Amino acid sequence: MGKILEVKKLKVSYHTYAGEVQSVRGISFDLNENETLAVVGESGCGKSVTAKSIMRLIQTPPGEIKQGSEILFNGKDILKMQDEELRKLRGGQISMIFQDPMTSLNPTMKIGKQIAESIMIHRGLNAKDAFAEAVKMLETVNIPNSDKRANQYPHQFSGGMRQRAMIAIALACDPKILIADEPTTALDVTIQAQIMDLMKDLQDKLGTAIILITHDLGIVASVAHRIQVMYSGLIIERGKTEEIFKNPQHPYTWGLLLSVPRLDAVNKDVLYSLNGTPPDLLKPPVGCPFAARCEYAMAICNESMPEETKLSETHSVSCWLQHPMAPKVKSPLNVGGAE
Ligand code: SF4
Numbered sequence: 001m002g003k004i005l006e007v008k009k010l011k012v013s014y015h016t017y018a019g020e021v022q023s024v025r026g027i028s029f030d031l032n033e034n035e036t037l038a039v040v041g042e043s044g045c046g047k048s049v050t051a052k053s054i055m056r057l058i059q060t061p062p063g064e065i066k067q068g069s070e071i072l073f074n075g076k077d078i079l080k081m082q083d084e085e086l087r088k089l090r091g092g093q094i095s096m097i098f099q100d101p102m103t104s105l106n107p108t109m110k111i112g113k114q115i116a117e118s119i120m121i122h123r124g125l126n127a128k129d130a131f132a133e134a135v136k137m138l139e140t141v142n143i144p145n146s147d148k149r150a151n152q153y154p155h156q157f158s159g160g161m162r163q164r165a166m167i168a169i170a171l172a173c174d175p176k177i178l179i180a181d182e183p184t185t186a187l188d189v190t191i192q193a194q195i196m197d198l199m200k201d202l203q204d205k206l207g208t209a210i211i212l213i214t215h216d217l218g219i220v221a222s223v224a225h226r227i228q229v230m231y232s233g234l235i236i237e238r239g240k241t242e243e244i245f246k247n248p249q250h251p252y253t254w255g256l257l258l259s260v261p262r263l264d265a266v267n268k269d270v271l272y273s274l275n276g277t278p279p280d281l282l283k284p285p286v287g288c289p290f291a292a293r294c295e296y297a298m299a300i301c302n303e304s305m306p307e308e309t310k311l312s313e314t315h316s317v318s319c320w321l322q323h324p325m326a327p328k329v330k331s332p333l334n335v336g337g338a339e
Helices: 045-056 083-092 111-125 127-140 158-173 190-204 239-248 251-258 300-301
Strands: 003-016 021-032 038-041 063-065 069-074 094-097 177-181 209-214 228-230 234-240 308-310 316-318
Touching: 021 045, 021 063, 021 209, 021 234, 038 190, 045 209, 045 316, 083 094, 083 111, 094 158, 111 127, 111 158, 127 308, 158 177, 158 251, 177 251, 190 209, 228 239, 228 251, 234 239, 234 251
Parallel strands: 038 209, 038 228, 094 177, 177 209
Antiparallel strands: 003 021, 003 063, 003 069, 228 234, 234 316, 308 316
């Protein structure tokens, strides 16, 4: 699998009356062809800002992608692309779907026509052929009676069907990368599972690489190849999905995993929740950003940022607990975390 996207030292700030909010603080990561990468964290951790940066959708001002940041798509820096090149990239090479399809779909236009428009712009088909393709795309995303449904408006679709229609629009031009920003948050649990299954099937069929952005680690287990956990504008742990689920090493990742409802939980009435709030990114702390909420914090944690420690070729974590002099801490998950 070759690298299709390389994000290097990405820094994004927002200029507000209160000062500069450092939303993304120098993150680097890759995406491979045919791979699903999950970016997980609470709201405000920088995951959606990262996604918008890839699409060059950061509104400037107040937003600013800082000098020295690079986002390479097939080796070419998206941050240096001119308008025409960007227009071709968005929708044609990289597509994005959002949490609430109603804000992205045009309520006054039939669904089939909305899909067909995207096909006409990016694939140059005439209106009739593009509409026929749109009907096929609705079939591909498992919408029954697709020829009839193509002639309906968004309000005639259920929430799950609208999200399927958004996926159809996003995939109609055969993009190389699909960015899905909280694609199932507005849906109930059964429909969430169906949408996740659909994305997995489509990836198998079409080979699209996917960046799945979510606050919910629970939904990524069956679809993501790799996971990166973000906190306070930084990647604090990353690894293959099985490494993050079976051997998580960062206390924040432990907290996220403990927050996922489990069938084998001893006490099913009480769901774990992380106390406290993330730090103010107007003045990010000099040390570990999780220190104020971490029950394992040591003096060093408030004084200095932990470096990224490699645990395997694919798994790494930024936490002082990895230091050889640190006390040995047992993971609260009892699934083989830090001994
Ligand atoms: Fe907790 Fe310190 Fe690790 Fe941060 S570096 S997560 S404060 S133990």
